[in-house]
Amino acid sequence: MKKITIATILGIAALSLASSAVAQVKPEEQIKFRKAAYGFASWNMGKIKANLEGTYDAAQVKAAANAIAAVANSGLGALFSPGTEKSVGEQKTAVKPELFQKGAEVAKLAGDFTAASNELVKVADSGDVAAIKVAFGKVGATCKSCHDEFKLH
Numbered sequence: 001m002k003k004i005t006i007a008t009i010l011g012i013a014a015l016s017l018a019s020s021a022v023a024q025v026k027p028e029e030q031i032k033f034r035k036a037a038y039g040f041a042s043w044n045m046g047k048i049k050a051n052l053e054g055t056y057d058a059a060q061v062k063a064a065a066n067a068i069a070a071v072a073n074s075g076l077g078a079l080f081s082p083g084t085e086k087s088v089g090e091q092k093t094a095v096k097p098e099l100f101q102k103g104a105e106v107a108k109l110a111g112d113f114t115a116a117s118n119e120l121v122k123v124a125d126s127g128d129v130a131a132i133k134v135a136f137g138k139v140g141a142t143c144k145s146c147h148d149e150f151k152l153h
Contacts, residue, residue: 025079026088027081028090030079030080030081030083031084031092032091034084035091035093040067040071041067041068044065044067045136045140048064048068052129056129062121062124065117065123065124066121066124068139073117073118080099080106085097085099085100094152095152096150098149098150106150109142109145109146109149112145116138116139116141120136120138122135
């Protein structure tokens with residue numbers, strides 16, 4: 001028999017709460033919120049890129065890395081519920097319908113994004129610019145792999 005850890009119990013509880021909270025969010029709002037979150041992450045990726053290509057500001061890089069990780073760890077997957085696979089009202093989505101049919105693949109990509117984002121935070125705290133460039137590239141690669149597979153272009 002497998003041991004049930006406190007982390008497992010807390011994880012199940014968090015998913016239950018997230019599901020309850022999302023159930024109260026209309027599909028149109030889910031699309032709006034996820035677009036805003038990914039847009040915020042993208043803006044912060046741009047800030048890191050600008051720092052790596054220009055004058056480096058460690059505090060700005062750390063702040064941006066933390067913002068990206070916050071988005072990655074926020075449970076955005078809950079905002080991809082049935083009814084959000086196509087544009088709703090004034091909210092347009094660029095998600096391919098296949099995203100809603102390939103749960104395991106989507107979960108892996110989301111996990112890769114989260115892991116890479118968390119690693120970027122650790123590396124940004126170190127101040128090692130060469131290592132930050134590598135970690136930043138890995139985050140960007142996770143974004144690209146999901147976009148290539150599940151975003152309409």
